Amino acid sequence: MNYLALLNDVTGEQYLAHLQDYLKDRQLLDENRNLSLENSSEQDFLELFFLEKVFPQDKRFSPHTVRAYRSDAKTLLTFLTEHSLSFRDIGFPEVKSYNKFIKEKYAPKSAIRKLEFFRRLLDFGYETQFYKGHLSTWISKPVSKKGHYIIEETRNEEAQTRVQIRELSQKDAESLISFFPKVVKAKTNREQLEKRNLLIGYLLYTTGLRASELLSLNWGSFRYNRKGYLYADVIGKGKKARSIPIREETKAILFDYRTCLGESVEINTEDTSPLFFALYNKKETLLNKKRLTYPALYKIVKEAVYLAGKNLKVTPHWFRHTFVTLLLENDVPLAVVKDWAGHSDISTTNIYLERVNKDNSFVHLNKVNLF
Incomplete structure (x- = not known):
């Protein structure tokens, strides 16, 4: 059972007690009572990342935004599964490989969003000691043209492109x-x-x-x-x-x-x-x-x-x-x-x-x- 999901249903008076119990049971606080996921399970890491960084309680999201975040998470999970990797396995080579994969497979705007999701996850991991290194520094996002455009290649042998506006006459x-x-x-x-x-x-x-x-x-x-x-x-x-x-x-x-x-x-x-x-x-x-x-x-x-x-x-x-x-x-x-x-x-x-x-x-x- 996802215990953290229950926090959405408790009152303000109960919230602190429930959160304290959860973190204490799983030993997720360091000596300074800061959140530490150094020895946490991957499930705890992901649950806390989504609760704190993706879907915090004080924000409401449109169905479109929720679908986008789920799509970004699924893309990352699929990549890790296909390469027999866990979240703990992510390091410099894995970051560079995923970065390359996203930039080659997706249009710039989609790639930027997916890499931003990845960056947030890595930063959360670094902030909570799940990752020892600041891995997000190795992410490089593509350049996206401002506005509502589609970039299409016009010649396979050259990098020449044409710009198509995403609107109708x-x-x-x-x-x-x-x-x-x-x-x-x-x-x-x-x-x-x-x-x-x-x-x-x-x-x-x-x-x-x-x-x-x-x-x-x-x-x-x-x-x-x-x-x-x-x-x-x-x-x-x-x-x-x-x-x-x-x-x-x-x-x-x-x-x-x-x-x-x-x-x-x-x-x-x-x-x-x-x-x-x-x-x-x-x-x-x-x-x-x-x-x-x-x-x-x-x-x-x-x-x-x-x-x-x-x-x-x-x-x-x-x-x-x-x-x-x-x-x-x-x-x-x-x-x-x-x-x-x-x-x-x-x-x-x-x-x-x-x-x-x-x-x-x-x-x-x-x-x-x-x-």
């Missing part, structure tokens, strides 16, 4: 969302599924919501402001709340979807039922709504992309990049775009603006009288 985005209803194959609740998928496409394209934010929407997430315009209130990264205006076209599709389900279109901010849910047997579904999952959303987008004959690399997040770029291309102020997109720092939004300005360079060139 306005024409392609509008075309693609028209295929969202067409991926429905089921006969049961066909109309409801088609309207649900169309609404998903419109919300992705016209709000710039992250996939996790879209899937977390409840009917109660919507409200009218004092001027009578419809807004969606979402909680983004870092528990940061923001409000996003809903276009009239999207509002009409939202209400059409609700009506098709036989549900009220009256705004009720107290309603915590999920906006998007799996539709099987309609009567059972409306009584017990099971929130739509990311794999289901991802599948809808991928099947629509395939039917539309578009770039097969397109994912739900491409619509977010497209939305931000279109706002800036239409002269929406940078600070407003930052708030709508939920960027923690305006420098992130500015990356989009820099590229928009580069795309407009030909317009500026034509204004110059060279002949």
Whole structure:
């Protein structure tokens, strides 16, 4: 049994006593009463690493973040298993070998995240005396281009590359969302599924919501402001709340979807039922709504992309990049775009603006009288 997992369920008064008992039973404190894993089991090392460094009690994580951490842990565990290594066996050669493996197998952004997870684990091991050496100093991360790019090799014999932007043109985005209803194959609740998928496409394209934010929407997430315009209130990264205006076209599709389900279109901010849910047997579904999952959303987008004959690399997040770029291309102020997109720092939004300005360079060139 994972004893540390029980700490999540005890009261503040019980927490210290439980933690003291756990550490004392396993002799995990040194003479200065500091955490020492020098003689601990690997299970204790991993449990404490995840409890203290990955999933601390005072933080809440999105499903996307949890999946990413689990993926990073699985990658490392698989590598160790395939090389018949334990965590105690990790030293300089193992760090360099894993580093090389990650950089060769994964794109820069994924490699950076996985190596950062590895670095945190090694640092925790060093801080708790599980490792005698500061092994993370030997990690070297790849350089990742800022922004939403895919780097593809254009020639096998040369290091020449081309940069592909992970976003859609306005024409392609509008075309693609028209295929969202067409991926429905089921006969049961066909109309409801088609309207649900169309609404998903419109919300992705016209709000710039992250996939996790879209899937977390409840009917109660919507409200009218004092001027009578419809807004969606979402909680983004870092528990940061923001409000996003809903276009009239999207509002009409939202209400059409609700009506098709036989549900009220009256705004009720107290309603915590999920906006998007799996539709099987309609009567059972409306009584017990099971929130739509990311794999289901991802599948809808991928099947629509395939039917539309578009770039097969397109994912739900491409619509977010497209939305931000279109706002800036239409002269929406940078600070407003930052708030709508939920960027923690305006420098992130500015990356989009820099590229928009580069795309407009030909317009500026034509204004110059060279002949």
